Amino acid sequence: MLLDYYCTDHDIICCRACISNEHRLCQNVLPLELASKDVRKSALFNDVMEDMTHLITTLNALDNNRQSNLQSMEETKSAITKQIRAVKSKFLKQIDDLERELTTTLSSLQRKHEMEINKQKQEISQVLVNVIENKNEMDFLIDHGSKNQLFIFLRQQVTNIHSAEAKIQQIVSNSQEFDITFDEKKDGKLESFGSLSEFVQPCQVQYKPKKFQQAQIKAEPMKNIVGFEKDTELKLKICEEYAFRDVSVTDDNKLLFTNAASSDPKLYVYRDCKDYETEIVFSSAPHRVAVIPGTDRAVITLPYDKSIQFINTTTMTKDNTVNVGFTCLGIAAGRDRIYVGDTGGTIKTLDTNGIVLKTILHGLRCIDLIVYDDLQDQLIVRCYGKLLCIKVDGTLVYSKDVSGVAGVTLDRQRNIYFGGFETNNIQRMSTDGENCEEMLNKDNDIYRPYEMCFNEDFTKLFVINNCYTSVCVYKCKYL
Template sequence: MASESRNMHCGNCSRRSRYNNAVKYCTDCEDALCIDCLDVHGNIKLCASHHVINVEAVDGKVFNISKSCKIHPDMVLEYFCSDHDTLYCRSCMASDHRSCDKLLPIEVAAKGVKSSTMYEEIGNDVTTLTSAVQEFEDQKNKIVLNLNDSKIYVQDSVKKMKTQLQERIQEIEAALMSEIDKLHEDLSKESADDIGKIRDHRKNVQNISEQFNSISKHGSESQIFMMIHNIKEQLNCHVNGFQQLVSSQKNVSLSFNESKLLSVMSMVSSFGTVEIKESSLNIDCKPLKIHQAQIVQQQRKIPAQFKLDVKFKAAGAYIAGIGATKDNRLFLCNQTDSNLYVMSDKGQQLATIQMDGPQWGIAMEEETNSAWVTLPDKHSVQAVDVVTMRKKGQLIKSPGRCHGIALIDDQIAVGSYGRIYIMCKTGEIKKTLDVGGSEVHSISVGQKNQLYYAQGNIGKSTLKSVGLDGLVTSISAENVNYLIGVKLDRIGNAYLLECAAAHFKIYSFEDKSIKTFLTKNEGLNNPYGFAFSNDFSKLCISNCNTKEILVFQCT
């Protein structure tokens, strides 16, 4: 490809049937330039800020950045929304980003992208995935070699028995050897197929790696920024496919179990059995953790005003936890009976999900289309599909009654009486954190995986968190009363719901202050749960006494 680049003709000249060799390439114009055209290009005001690189660096296969909007293919990506962490065009701005606080041109948002956390993490993810695929292929090749060695070992074992079994050996040897060969053939074919798939993954990841390295070295900040967002989805796709392939693999070989042929010669119909020995492969491939670039990250402002938009009831049920989806559907946990209600933020009932008992807390995991719901009376957690709006999976048992719930990495934090249990999604208890007091009604995860928790039966107390090491820390100097709900946002604020006093408060980690924003005057009446919409434009609060859901507009 490098030799092709050196022979590239000037695009402007070629369109005029002249074939001058190019010396530079403009990545904004996507055109090669000869010496003369380069001089003209540099003197055009519109092109003065364009990114020009040596023509040798151009590789049509690698240096390829999509500038078209996925939603509006005929439009060019021009802006970045930090609220939604996405690139968008002018049409998207008008339809989806009117209420967003920070809309920046890509050139502005991309400033300093090479020093951002996201750039570093993308680079690490590309390197990690490349290494994992290579390690997987190496291990699979070793498995094939070991499979061949095990075949020879088993066949030797069979031949040794042959000399002892005399007449009977001739009758059964062929059948057993055929079985061995068939198993070996099938396993070898499976391994060969798997190696082919692995190589496909390696080629795909190598292409991404080459693209990343090429654009990192020669691209402009805008192009690097766009490239990062373009390959996030590709990386996630490859990681998911690669994880599925890895999870289906076993370390296979053949072994031979001798039967007691010598003592029961007349009764034997075979030398023994051929078994497949399996063990899991140990490939280090974790899900990607691609975050917004810290240097360009522009977060939402704290909601400062709340205006009641609508209030409604969910079939007269006492609602505790509330989960909100990206499309503003509300999953309402019902303490009255086993019905979990799904409603719009305007009060329209969309579905009723029959759970295995009354519910309390809910944690949304839309990446897997799941919501995790606590069933206190059943001492269990149960999953719900947020797309089909149906119950899925069996009950996951907790050591005690469970109320609050949160997701921490790929595990579940469940609040019980004076304890928080860290559980696998299969129910295995990984850690028990002793926080004392009474029931843990709500849990929220901080940026460093510390767990902020609310215990609604305790009168005066401070906002507290507990680390995974079990250390409990008091966060606020000012007391909160009967704190039943706590949630954190991305910019260092905790939202607090006091049930008995019917107060909704905000704690600022920056100035360590607690401010009250909603009280009984705004309609709160023994509130039990709350949730923000994904863009923090709406706040939903459940009133236990009035059995109402209040929906506030946030500004």
């Protein structure tokens, strides 16, 4: 499965399956897009780059040292051989056997240490090649890779760097600089020419690992939203008919609004969640809109056409249309699945190309709205008078009685926020459906609220208000 999340409690990158199996109780699980934000400016990026450079420098120095030792031993052998021959010239009649013995011993010593040094050179070359390959791949990802790819690669390099450091420490501790000297026999006896001595000293190149700093400052525990403060109302275009049905936010912080007014069926786009940018016109009224996470695509339901329409959120142009075979209303999207609900209580699961994979027949009322909880891998469904939690295989987790039908959204901890169109308030419910509290009401200018969503960093809440005609912006208050 895709690595989609970063658990700050365990400092580990994980997938959706790991979240549900091993991190269900963790309070600080971030989407990978949020964890990898500004990764090129992070301490992780700088530490890995510095450590790679340090490793390459040390490995090159070690290789040069080993090569220099080989050359010095070769020169030593040549010098000693000349000494032996000088002695030989004094004792021509008695030196043949002694010369062969000493020369053989010298060659044996030479071969023994040469084999050790060459073995170490092979180990050095192997580590050096691996580090250079990782450095080249890092350079490529810096220029061409996505934030997710770079972040995942950096995390992998922590292990690779530790492994390289351990290998270098082993090589350094096992490396010795060998030398051979010849002691000429001074007493004139012909028992031998002299003796050969080995001198061993530690390698002059030493490796001191740089203290590995944790790449990314460990994220602080996620704080709970304790309340909201009215900020402003979104400035809308004048002289247009508005009947807002849905609001969603893209990964690059653009707000998308569907306008189902019969005379003006459009999707409005606001950059930075505040300034009007453009609009897309449809032949029939769009109802719901869902952004496909980690992509530049969104998908919209067109109930009168029994179809869904894909949108490119970078160019803000319409893409292909897919007929889903029923009057589709609610829609939600995960990274690899799209969930569409209809007026008869049916939910269809599609892939991100619009191909139907599975149909769930729940016999519910009209499924007006669906939200996908990626951490729990379940759907929050809003019908008239009901709020339901359903697993993606169709199993009902729980059902709650609520007032009328209105919007639903999730905060960072996956608490559920739902509107009361008839009660003029917005409530928050825990992810298990056990605890519920009122967060906004008439005192906060909430009147006939419908759909809502948070911005990309969960600092603001956008609420379609006043019977589908305006958009109120509320600042989130944290502890």
